[in-house]
Amino acid sequence: MVRKAVIPAAGFGTRLLPATKAQPKEMLPIVDRPAIQYVVEEALQGELHDILIITGKGKHAIEDHFDRNFELEEELRKSGKTHALAEIRDLTTAGRIHYIRQNELLGLGDAVRYARDHVEAEPFAVLLGDTLLRPSGECLRKLISIHERTGDAVLAVEEVPEDKVDRYGILEVESVEDSEYVVKRIIEKPKREEAPSRLAAVGRYVLIPEIFEIIDGLPPGKNNEIQLTDALHVLATRGRLRACRFSGKRYDVGNRFDYVLTTVEYALDRPDLVGIREALMSILKS
Helix, strand or coil: CCCEEEEECCCCCHHHCCCCCCCCHHHCEECCEEHHHHHHHHHHHCCCCEEEEEECCCCHHHHHHCCCCHHHHHHHHHCCCHHHHHHHHHHHHCCEEEEEECCCCCCHHHHHHCCHHHHCCCCEEEECCCEEEECCCHHHHHHHHHHHHHCCEEEEEEECCHHHHHHCEEEEEEEEECCEEEEEEEEECCCHHHCCCCEEEEEEEEECCHHHHHHHCCCCCHHHCCCHHHHHHHHHHCCCEEEEECCCEEEECCCHHHHHHHHHHHHHCCHHHCCHHHHHHHHHHC
């Protein structure tokens, strides 16, 4: 049974400098809440109430955000701002959030390895801290369902444009049903004519404890880092990896263009910000 979620959030966020020099990229706001809050809420929607966030140097703001602030709560209570009070209390009571620091940034595979003691010998979910999915929670629940039926590790995938397959790790798969596959291998950034499919990972995984033994045996890969993709490829060669095609929308909030686009799209969906669309149209016409 999958009960725990791991959220890697240790990276520098160099694509968003200078905003991320003293502020974790995961704490940059999407409208009025930080990106990582959406990821934590997604884990909770998947019934994963035990969450480990893997942080790094200068990431204390993440811990502060999910901790109690008694002075602020008292001020909100006194001023009658009950809705805001309930919102910030929900942050600290909905789940159990733990933290561990990745001492050196040696890749996503290395970050996942830091979760070993916390997850013990159980399967666990991994949600990348700078990737948002909509609708939230649906993808994670499907991954968990496939794992519980098969016992295999599962990753969410989406079809990328043919002219962009050379930017991703592309999966060679065998179809099981409409949106589920057995993964045969993962090819890192293949040439377009050599790509076996257009399926690439979207930053959501359900992993099995076997992954730790695989990561321990990996040599450094691209950028001299321990790559999670390499560990997943080993699982695939052992017949222990499945994929599920995600049919919603993915947002990579770790780069400028997608960060701005994400903020705009989330704002447009907010009923309390109904004037945003008209304001944007006015700007575009000017």
